[in-house]
Amino acid sequence: MSSRDNDKVFTGLIPRLYEKHLVSVIFEPYAAQLAGRLASRLLTRVLEIAAGTGVATRSLASVLPDNVSIVATDLNQPMLDQAAAIGTKHPVERRQADAMQLPFEDGMFDAVVCQFGVMFFPEKSKAFSEARRVPRSGGVFIFSVCDRIEENEFADTVTTALESLLPKEPPRFLARTPDGYYDRSTIEGDLANGGFTASPQTSTVAARSRATSSLIPAVAYCQGRPLRNEIEARDASRPGEATNAAAEAIAQRFGQGAIDGKIQAHIVTIEN
Template sequence: MDRPGSDTLFAGSIPELYDSHLVPLIFEPYAADLARRVAARDPSRVLETAAGTGVVTRAMARALPAHAELVATDLNQPMLDRGAAVGTQRPVTWQQADATRLPFDDASFDIVVCQFGVMFFPDKVGAFAEARRVLRHGGALLFNVWDRIEENEFAHTVTTALAGVFPADPPLFMARTPHGYFDRAAISRDLADAGFSVTPRFETVAARSRAVSARVPAIAYCQGTPLRSEIEARSGAGLAEATSACAAAIAERFGAGPVDGKIQAHIVIAQS
C-alpha cells in the first residue's frame, strides 16, 4: 500500500529529471498561459506556492512588469535549489515554505499563483485559506489543476502499462494525486470553505504534449515524479524494466518516432 504522504516528496534525482523531462513535456504551455494571466492584472507583489523547479517562476519573470516583486516558494528545498540554479532573467526570492502555513504577513500580496500544486496539498482548504489570508483586498488566487487522467493521454498510458507490470498492486500515483483533484464542484466547495465568497471562474484548456520519442515521457513519469518511489517499492520488476514497459506502451499507441498526446487542465481564478 502506497502512502499518500510520499506523494509530496521530490528529492534525490527527481528534481533534475522533472525539470529536464517533465517540464518541457507538459508544464511549459500552461506556465506561459498562467504567467500571461498574472501579468494582465499588473500586480506589484506576487507569491507563487508549490513553485517546483520554477517553470512558472521563469515565465512570470519574463512576463511581469518591471516593478513587480516575485516570491517563489515550495515545500521541497531540492526543487527550489534546482530552480535557483537554472536561474531567472530578473531577481526572484526563492524561499522554502509550506503552503498551509505561509510565513508571510496578512494582506501582503496582490496575487497568489500555483501551477499544478494544489492537488498535492494534504489540507487544501487550509492552503486556500492561507492564500486568502496573504492576499490584499481585491487580489486573486490563480491556479491550475490537471483534468481527469483519461484526458491526459501519456499519463493514462503510463498508468495502464504499470498496471500490467504490477497487476497485484498497481502504482496509482498519477491517478490518485496529479489527476485526482479535477471536480469543479469539489474545488468550489473547498474555496468557499476557505473563505472565498465569490464564485470561482473555471476555464478548461487542452494542449499537446510532444517528445522526440516514446522513451522521453516514460522516463519523465516513471523517474521524474514520486511514481518512481512506488515502482522501486515493488518487487517483480525494477525501475528500468517498468520504464521500458511504459515506453513500449506509448510507442504502441502513438508511434515509434516522435510522439504527440493530448493534455488537459482546468484554470481556476478565485477573487478575494
C-alpha cells in the same frame, strides 16, 4: 511512509529529471497561460506556491515588469535548488514553505499563483485558506490542476502499462494525485471552505504534449515524479523496467519516433 505521504516527496534524482523531461512534456504551455492571466494586472508583489523547479516562475519573470517582486516557495528544498540553478530573467526570492502554513503576513501580496501544485496538498481547504489570507483585499488567486487522467493521454498510458507490470499492487500515483483533483464542484467547495466568497472562474484548456521519442515521457512520469517512489516501494530494482514498459506502451499507442498526445487542465481564477 504511506503512498500519500510519498506523493509530495520530490527529492533525489526527481528534481533534475522533472526539469529535464516533465517540464517540456506538460508544464511549459500552462506556465505561459498562467503568466498571461496576470500580465494585464497592476501588481507589486506576487507569491508562487508549490513552485517546483520554476517553470511558471520563469514565465512570470519574463512577462511581469522588473519592478514586480516575485516570491517562489515550495515544500521541497531540492526543487527550489534546481530552480535557482536555472535562474530567471530578473531576481526571484525563493523560500522553502508549506502551502498549508505560509510564513507571510496577511495581505502581503497582490496575487497568489500555483501551477499544478494544489493536487498535492493534503488538506486543500487549509491551503486555500492560506492562499486567501496572504493576498490583499482585491487580490487574486490563480491556479491550475490537471483534468481527469483519461484526458491526459501519456499519463493514462503509463498508468495502464504499470497495472500490467505490477498487477498485485499497481502504482496509482498519477490517477490518485496529479490527475485526481479535477472535479469542479469539489474544487469550488474546497475554496468556499477555505474562506473564499467569490465565485471561481474556471477554464478548461487542452494542449498538446510532444516529445521526440516515447522514452522521454516514460522517464518523465516514471522517474521525474513521485511515481518513482511508489515503484521503488514495490521493488527497488524495477524503476528501469517500469520506464521501459511505459515507453513501449506509449510507442504502441502513439507510434515510433516523435509523438504527440493530448493534455488537459483546469485553470481557476478567484478574486479575494
